[in-house]
Amino acid sequence: MNRDVIIACDFPSREETMAFLDLFKEEKPFVKIGMELFYAEGPEIVREIKRRGHKIFLDLKLHDIPNTVKRAMAVLSSLDVDMCNLHAAGTAEMMRAALEGLTRPDGTRPLLIAVTQLTSTDEKSMREELWIDHPMDETVMHYAKNAAGAGLDGVVCSPLEARKVKDACGDSFLTVTPGIRFADSAGDDQKRIMTPEKAKDGGSDFIVVGRPITRAEDPVAAYRRCVAEFLG
Ligand code: C5P
Numbered sequence: 539m540n541r542d543v544i545i546a547c548d549f550p551s552r553e554e555t556m557a558f559l560d561l562f563k564e565e566k567p568f569v570k571i572g573m574e575l576f577y578a579e580g581p582e583i584v585r586e587i588k589r590r591g592h593k594i595f596l597d598l599k600l601h602d603i604p605n606t607v608k609r610a611m612a613v614l615s616s617l618d619v620d621m622c623n624l625h626a627a628g629t630a631e632m633m634r635a636a637l638e639g640l641t642r643p644d645g646t647r648p649l650l651i652a653v654t655q656l657t658s659t660d661e662k663s664m665r666e667e668l669w670i671d672h673p674m675d676e677t678v679m680h681y682a683k684n685a686a687g688a689g690l691d692g693v694v695c696s697p698l699e700a701r702k703v704k705d706a707c708g709d710s711f712l713t714v715t716p717g718i719r720f721a722d723s724a725g726d727d728q729k730r731i732m733t734p735e736k737a738k739d740g741g742s743d744f745i746v747v748g749r750p751i752t753r754a755e756d757p758v759a760a761y762r763r764c765v766a767e768f769l770g
Contacts (some may be wrong), residue, residue: 540649540712543734543764544568544595546748552579552586557580559590561758568593568620570746584617593620595714595746599653601625604635611639611650619648621714621744623694626652626681633688651714652685652693654678657730675699679706686711692743697732700741716746720763723750742768 547569550554554730555575569570569592575583576598587594596619600607607624614622624636633652640647654677661674670677682693682703692712695703719731726749737745747764754760 541743541769542568542593543761543768544570544714544744544746545751545761546570546572546577546716546746547574548748548752550574552583555583555587558752558757559587559592562761563758565591565761566591567761570595570597572597573599581613581617584619588618588698595619595621595623595651595744596648597623599615599623600636600684601628604628604632607632608635608639609634615640615642615648621649621651623651623653626654626685626690626693629661630684630688633685633690637689649691649712651712652681652690654681654685654693654695657696657701657717663704664765675702679703682707682711693709694746696730697737697740697742697745698730700737700743704741705763709721712743714744714746715742717743718750718764720760720767734764738768 545567547555549558569587571584573592584594584596588710600610601624628727632680637650640650664670683706685693686707692714693703694714696717697715700715703713704711717728717731718734718737721723721733725731734745745768751757751760
């Protein structure tokens with residue numbers, strides 16, 4: 539099913555990650571593993587979480603020359619991850635090479651999602667440092683269209699942009715959206731936020747939820763609430 543709640547497992551170590559996953563006795567949530575945990579623990583952390591029966595979004599945001607990305611993606615694909623990502627700024631050639639590297643001998647592959655512009659980059663630094671003269675929203679949509687044209691499955695974007703991405707790239711082009719908060723929870727450092735329920739109506743296919751679940755008093759209940767609001 540190409541719609542789900544993904545828990546961002548932003549933990550620094552295997553021990554903390556497994557202690558968190560041990561809380562889930564009945565369900566096997568889709569989880570996101572980022573750079574910190576992957577670089578700390580290596581590929582074995584991916585194998586271990588897969589063995590436990592979870593789907594994995596490996597969030598390593600690759601960006602290098604096409605051949606290097608292709609070969610690195612082949613390694614990630616052999617880890618049997620379900621979703622991975624790269625920077626659309628690496629060009630269509632790099633994105634196509636990534637898809638080739640990801641495709642397994644039997645023709646299957648993980649979903650491949652592009653990062654357009656990092657939300658930490660604002661229009662001023664984009665113009666002055668990256669020398670991109672177009673407005674942020676046009677740049678994001680242009681990168682999304684490049685990713686769709688290269689054959690990628692979708693982009694990471696704000697839940698507030700999901701509908702626009704689908705209008706530009708087609709309804710089947712996936713939107714993976716962080717910046718999710720319950721109506722009654724803290725925003726933390728996220729500024730452009732949406733509830734799981736609104737994200738569903740706004741065109742998000744996958745919501746990535748970290749602290750509202752990982753730091754909840756009862757993470758399993760928070761996860762269930764997220765699933766009920768987003769998928770219910
Ligand atoms: O704890 P929280 O729900 O804010 O976590 C969101 C997750 O999504 C984190 O892993 C964060 O790094 C990631 N992310 C994000 N905004 C982006 C891209 C990724 O919050 N633009």
